[in-house]
Amino acid sequence: MKKLDVTYSANIGSYLGVPIILEDNTMFGTLCAIDPSPHKFDKKDLELMQTLANFIANAIELGQAYEIILAEEQRVKKELELAKKVQTSVLSEPVQLEKINIQAYYQSSESLSGDMYSWFEISPNKFGVILIDVMGHGVSAALISMSIRSLLKGLITSISEPIEVIKELNHHIFSLFNSTHQSTYATAVYMVIDTELKTIEYVNAGHPSGLLFLDQKTMKRMDEGSIILGIFPNLKVDKQLIHYNEPSTIMLYTDGLTELINPVINDAIHTVENIIIGEPDNLQLIEEIKKEFVNGKTLKDDICLITVNVE
Known part of the structure; x- marks a missing residue:
């Protein structure tokens, strides 16, 4: 070589x-x-x-x-x-007035969530409060909830009547996918609180029972209204009217909370009822639930809850 x-x-x-x-x-x-x-x-x-x-x-x-x-x-x-920041930025700020105090807690299991809450002052002494849970998790559920959120202020402040608000929401959700032969659904609780008349009007659209510690004496479940939203174009809706005389506590929540507490939903609700009775202050109530059931846990579903104190 x-x-x-x-x-x-x-x-x-x-x-x-x-x-x-x-x-x-x-x-x-x-x-x-x-x-x-x-x-x-x-x-x-x-x-x-x-x-x-x-x-x-x-x-x-x-x-x-x-x-x-x-x-x-x-x-x-x-x-x-960034999308999560945008989503959380449109959630309502706490209300702390002489006759009403509204607080909320929100924690998503993923970056984005289908849970959403809002409240608006309809008129002096009158507030519309809504909690919505869109089917699924992540981006698709978040987009639908944001679409609903864009309607709410105009809807609640112009109509306010619980039956009509729920019917309009049902129409909106149904029409989103009607032409594509796909479907989605949402559950919701909407209530109108009048602190002058001391009344609570509500509609529960297939959502876990709202809880009312009436006059700090009697626990009532707010579970009447209609089926879930988005399945049928027309919806039969009933509303309930409740009068309160003494300070009362209301709690609305999504099923992510009850699933975290106990897979048997009635047992989970009973557990929450006992917590409300023991801690009727709405801000402390949220902290107690977080400490007992949320902190340090891996969430399988989104969690959202609203607590309201009325005088």
């Missing part, structure tokens, strides 16, 4: 090089086999080197794909974080 300066000085007696070709036909580099002893590589050696070069090309492409996926995940994560 002829001695070349470049091979002789590097102590290279034999050399075999195979290009590393990626899937897009670009050459990443060369896989080299070097032997200080001069000899001739055969076809078997070449096939082995080509096989190794293919393995290396695959590994490189997997690494590149992983980096692309990782970058995409980071981008999606940032977008979801």
Whole structure:
């Protein structure tokens, strides 16, 4: 074998090089086999080197794909974080007035949630309060809940009547998917509280029972109204009217809370009723529920609850 300066000085007696070709036909580099002893590589050696070069090309492409996926995940994560901030930013702020105090707690099991609450001052001494739970979790449920949220202020402040509000919400949810032969549904509780007349009007649309500790004496379940929203174009809706005379506590919640407390829903509700009786202050009530059932837990479903104190 002829001695070349470049091979002789590097102590290279034999050399075999195979290009590393990626899937897009670009050459990443060369896989080299070097032997200080001069000899001739055969076809078997070449096939082995080509096989190794293919393995290396695959590994490189997997690494590149992983980096692309990782970058995409980071981008999606940032977008979801922004979307979550937008979603939480439109939730109503607490109300702390002489005759009414409204607080809420919200925790999603994923970045985005289908749970949503709002309240609006309809007129002096009169508030509309709503809690909605859209089927599913994540982006799709969040988009539907945001669509509903865009309606609420105009709907509640212009109509306010619980039966008509629920019917309009049902029409909106049903029409979202009516033309696509898909379907979704939501449950809701809507109530109008008049602190001057001391009345609570409500409609429960297939939602877990609202709880009312009436006059700090009697526990009532707010579970009457209609079926869930979005299944049928027309809905039969009934409302209930409750009078209170003494300070009372109302709690609305989504099924994520009851599922976390006890899979048997009636037992879970009974547990919450006892907590309300023991801690009727609505802000302390939220803290007690968080401490007992939420903090440190991995959530399988979104959790949302509203607590109201009326005087």
